[in-house]
Amino acid sequence: MDVTVTVNGTSYERDVEPRKLLIHFLRDDLDLTGSHVGCDTGNCGACSVLLDGVLVKSCMLLAVQADGASVETVEGLSQEGELTPLQQSFNEHHALQCGYCTPGMLMSATALLRDNPSPGDDEIRKALQGNICRCTGYWNIVEAVKAVAK
Amino acid sequence: MLLREVEYAKPGSVAEALELLAADDGARALAGGQTLINVMKARAASPDKLVDLNGLEELRGIELAADGTLTIGAMTTYSELVASAEAKARPILGEVCATIADVQVRNRGTIGGNVCSNDPTNHLPPLMVAVGARMTIATAGGGEHEVPAEEFFLGVYLTAVGPGELLTRISIPAGKKDGFAAVTLGADGTCICNAAATVNGSVRVALGCVDAVPVLLETGSPDEIPEAVRAANLEPPSDVHASSDYRKHLAAVLATRAAQEAGAR
Numbered sequence: 001m002d003v004t005v006t007v008n009g010t011s012y013e014r015d016v017e018p019r020k021l022l023i024h025f026l027r028d029d030l031d032l033t034g035s036h037v038g039c040d041t042g043n044c045g046a047c048s049v050l051l052d053g054v055l056v057k058s059c060m061l062l063a064v065q066a067d068g069a070s071v072e073t074v075e076g077l078s079q080e081g082e083l084t085p086l087q088q089s090f091n092e093h094h095a096l097q098c099g100y101c102t103p104g105m106l107m108s109a110t111a112l113l114r115d116n117p118s119p120g121d122d123e124i125r126k127a128l129q130g131n132i133c134r135c136t137g138y139w140n141i142v143e144a145v146k147a148v149a150k
Numbered sequence: 151m152l153l154r155e156v157e158y159a160k161p162g163s164v165a166e167a168l169e170l171l172a173a174d175d176g177a178r179a180l181a182g183g184q185t186l187i188n189v190m191k192a193r194a195a196s197p198d199k200l201v202d203l204n205g206l207e208e209l210r211g212i213e214l215a216a217d218g219t220l221t222i223g224a225m226t227t228y229s230e231l232v233a234s235a236e237a238k239a240r241p242i243l244g245e246v247c248a249t250i251a252d253v254q255v256r257n258r259g260t261i262g263g264n265v266c267s268n269d270p271t272n273h274l275p276p277l278m279v280a281v282g283a284r285m286t287i288a289t290a291g292g293g294e295h296e297v298p299a300e301e302f303f304l305g306v307y308l309t310a311v312g313p314g315e316l317l318t319r320i321s322i323p324a325g326k327k328d329g330f331a332a333v334t335l336g337a338d339g340t341c342i343c344n345a346a347a348t349v350n351g352s353v354r355v356a357l358g359c360v361d362a363v364p365v366l367l368e369t370g371s372p373d374e375i376p377e378a379v380r381a382a383n384l385e386p387p388s389d390v391h392a393s394s395d396y397r398k399h400l401a402a403v404l405a406t407r408a409a410q411e412a413g414a415r
Contacts, residue, residue, distance in 0.1 A: 001158065018158030018200070021151070021187070040151050042188050048254055057254045059151075060187045064158050065202060108253065129338060130252025 003067040007032065008076030016063045023047040025063035026073060034074040034103045038132070045131035048104040049073050055111040057130070074103035077110065085148045086110060095144035097135035104131045109145045117150045124149070151191040157199040164208050164288060164318060170201045172290040172314030177201050179316060181225060181263035184255045209262070209318060212236045218324025224262025224317045229253075231261060240281065242328035242346075246273050249338045262317045265302070268309050268363070271341045275303050276356035276364040277330060280346035281322050287311050288318045303363035325350065329411030331404040332358075335391060342392045343400035347408035355405045360386040360397055372409035376402045 004013045007030060014029055026032045026049070038046030040059050047058040050072040077084045083091070086109055096102045105128060112119055112127035119127065124145045125138075133141065159177075161167040171177050176198030180186060189195040203209060209225035214236040220243075222231065228247040231237050237244050250256055250264075250273055264274040265285070278285075278299040285302045287310060288294045297310045304310060311317050325348060332344035344358040353372055356364040357379070367378045379402040386397035 017155070019153035019156050021153070024152075040191065042184060042255070045252070045254060054257050055254050056258050060184055060255075060258065062158065062183075062187070062200075064160075065183075065204060111253070127253055130254040 001064050001067075003064055005063075005066045005068075006070040008072060018062060018064050020063045022049070022051075022058040022061040022063045022066055022071075025066075026058060026071070029063075032073055032075050035107075036100055036103055038100065038104075038134075043132065044101070044134075045104040045108065046101050048107040048131065050107060050111060053111075053114075055108055072107070072110075074106055077106060084110075086113065086145070089144040089147045090141070093140045093144035093147060095137070095140040097133075097137045101131055101133045101135075105133070105141055109141075112145070113148065119145070119149050121146065153187075153190050154193065154196050156190070156197060158202065159199060160202045160205060162205075164206055164316065165290075165292065167201050167203060167206065168288060168290040168314065168316060170199070171316065174199050175313065179203055179266075181266070182227065182259040183263075184251070184259040185263065185267045185269065203316075214239050220322045220324075222261055222320045222322070224266075224319055225260050226262075228256035228259050228261070228264075232256065240322055240325055240328070242277065242281070242330060243322070246277055246330050246346075249273070249332075251338060261320060265320070266309055266311055266317055268303050268305075268307055270306055270362060271344075271359050273330075273332070273341065273344060273358070275299075276344060276358035277346040278320065278322075279303070279356035279364040279366050280348045280354055281325065281328060282348070282354075283320050283322045285310070285317055286319045286321070288316050290314050294318065300364075300366055306362045308362075327412045327415045329408035329413075329415075331407035331411065333400055333404065343386075343397050343404055345401065345404040345408040347405065347412045349409065349412040353409045353412070355409055357382075357384070357401045357405060360384045360401050365401075367405070372406055372413055375406045375409055379405055 036046035038044035042060045049058045178197035180200040180202045210223045212234045213221045232244045232248045283299040302310045327349040329347045332341045347355045355367045369378045388394040
């Protein structure tokens, strides 16, 4: 099926099999490998992206379902090599150990801060509930998000 | 994971969706996909065609009637319900939906998908039974009929929505004296056992996770619940998370908690 998807502001037209998951479309067809495949069962959140501004797990969505939509991935966060304040804060707070969950954590925290620029601790934790850190480094991740909350 | 080959259709209307579903035995409705896509990965379901209901505005939205009755479109997501001012007319709905899984799942998963998949560990089947919801089912050719929630759930993964049919909306009467209690795998995780209760003179409790379909009990007061649960002769399943006896114990505890919460409102 022909689909047109805008990813991080660039429009892509591709012929996609309906069975292809959005995460594989992003990684394999568009070579945007920032979004990760962790569990592939909808639990870990490493594949989280924004679909028309809504946070979703791209392993539980078909690529054809994104036809006509706008997708944001971790590659779209920094502009011209400049990290976003959230990314910079992850760096400063050592909010990543192995880094595998980081793209998903960043997308979930980005979605949170757009919706609620001043989240409390509980709101941050609730917002990151769908993202699992296999290093269990949650403390610094929450600290990093808190530091950019207004 | 690469899914088995599957056809995909995105109908522009409910009528078209019904035609597509009726025309093909192997066609299945795709709602939020937060269960179906995963069971397709595991090959536990292998539809030949997916009929994507996303984009059907007819199936979305929450309306509040003058008498307090809520009508919720089947494709309304948990997040939409949690954020809805209208849905506050029956506060338990948003409260329970806010505890389903996580933000990403709540943003995609739908009310209709939750009840139509009728996984016995789901939150909404017992809640719908307790609050006395009524489910509207559409058939190809323009017909529709209404089924009360206690007759809607027929078996594990089985509901009154037959082949070639669609759940289109759920209506829920006004009320505030509701409660919900669950023991879950981690915060907001899968339910090991759950119970939804409504107090309206008598107590109406629906137990989840203990049988193929929600078990409805009606008693005069919360104090009578443990005896009513015993009298129901439940034979819950055993699994790695809980033995049958433990689930039976939880059912009485959670039903009492849910009823006390409902009564205290």
